[in-house]
Amino acid sequence: MxxxxxxxxxxxxxxxxxxxxxxxxxxxxxxxxxxxxxxxxxxxxxxxxxxxxxxxxxxxxxxxxxxxxxxxxxxxxxxxxxxxxxxxxxxxxxxxxxxxxxxxxVRAERAAVADRYFAEHAAEWDAIRSRHVAESEVEAAMLGMMTGRPLGHLLDIGTGTGRMAEIFAPTAHRITALDRSPEMLRIARTKLAGQTVPIDLVQGDFLNLPIADASVDSIVIHQALHFAHEPDRVIAETARVLRGDGHLLIVDFAPHEDEELRTLGAHARLGFSDAQIRSWFAAAGLALESTQTLEGGDLAVKLWLGRRHSDEDRSPLSHNDKRLAA
The missing domain is CATH 1.10.10.10 (Winged helix-like DNA-binding domain superfamily/Winged helix DNA-binding domain)
Incomplete structure (x- = not known):
């Protein structure tokens, strides 16, 4: 009372x-x-x-x-x-x-702030986009790779302008869009204002996600892992918050030697190989289910889809061991 x-x-x-x-x-x-x-x-x-x-x-x-x-x-x-x-x-x-x-x-002022931000950064973003296949092809490949897999509660790490949350919103039950930059989150808030699915915008770091263990069903990291100096730790952190049988989709560049991206885009890593991703997935308890390469321009875009081992798979005893123990 x-x-x-x-x-x-x-x-x-x-x-x-x-x-x-x-x-x-x-x-x-x-x-x-x-x-x-x-x-x-x-x-x-x-x-x-x-x-x-x-x-x-x-x-x-x-x-x-x-x-x-x-x-x-x-x-x-x-x-x-x-x-x-x-x-x-x-x-x-x-x-x-x-x-x-x-x-x-209020909405008009937020839109004006977003427009000014885009205008100030358009040249550098266009310079990076011109090096690889069109974003429309990347997005189509991402949607295709996740088709038939329940998104449930989706975590979009490094949401930026909120584009990934936007394209996956029709098939997700809930979305948490996370970014380190409060400026980007304000832009994402403007872009995502009309979505009907519940969307939480959260400021946070991908090395220390402000999210409980095993609390999300799917995760997308689109063109954000190359900012990590310790990408293996990022993947381990995503595995921590992912439920059993949940999926992690990473989209980034294949290995390249374009050193200009270190200064132009603050990239800490110049792409990733399948072997690197597979080993980091395995160490985090993820199985690499499928990969895809999108050629076009100087940089190849890669998609890696991993699945978190189920709670049963992660049990100290396998099925056979359980029977023997019984």
Whole structure:
């Protein structure tokens, strides 16, 4: 009862009801909420703190920014999920509708930031893309390789602009899109705003994934492993969070000698061989199921699909050993 009383006390304020309605539409930073509500940031922060303490709203830090969203679980989350059915008065409904219309300005500003970022980096990205087969062919090969395999909860490591989350969204049940860069996550948030599948954007490092053991069903690492100085550790970390029989798809370059990519694109590794990937997979408890090579341009693009051994396969006793032990 005490928990429910705290929740309803937190909601017993018009501004906090408006905040909940807005966060049901999209994740927002404090500054963005202040703009939509036309209130000062300190005042909005006080309201948000009360909602967080009641378990209705949760914070997620990305660099110097903090984004707010409806809590993912708990009583507060369940109460907020019913907000669309609450008996608002006609005037209250008009205020909430007006707030929702002002979100268009937030979306427009996010899109403008993304456009500026792309404009500043277009030349270097185009220089790298011109060295290999078209991205459309790479994406088609990735979708083809994952066809028939349940994606379930998909983890997109190094999501960048969110493109991988976008193309796999139609067949995934849930997506966690992870990147080290808060700037890239803000761009991904803009790109993925219209997706119907639940998507969590998370700032984190691929050497230390902020994800529980055996909690995702599939993982994609698209053109990100070459940034790793210790790619074997990255693969071991992905295996840690992957459930039994889950799949890991890595897309990167075959071995090459284009040293310019070290300076142009900050690549730590100049591609990977099948033998390297196979050995790193094996050490992490993954079986390399299939590979594909896409030729075109100076750089060959490789796809490696691995499967995590099932919990039974990872048991200290094999089937025969279990029978003997019995």
């Amino acid at each position: 005490a928990e429910l009383i705290d929740i309803f006390r937190a909601l017993a304020d018009p501004t906090r009801l408006r905040v909940v309605a807005l966060l049901r539409e999209m994740e927002l930073a404090i500054g963005e909420l202040a703009v939509v509500l036309d209130q000062s940031q300190p005042r909005v922060s006080r309201h948000v703190r009360i909602l967080v303490e009641a378990g209705i709203v949760e914070r997620q830090r990305e660099g110097s920014w903090v984004f707010l969203r409806i809590a993912s679980d708990g009583s507060g989350a369940r109460v907020a999920a019913e907000a669309g059915e609450w008996p608002f008065s006609e005037r209250e409904a008009l205020v909430i509708a007006y707030d929702a219309s002002r979100l268009a300005a």
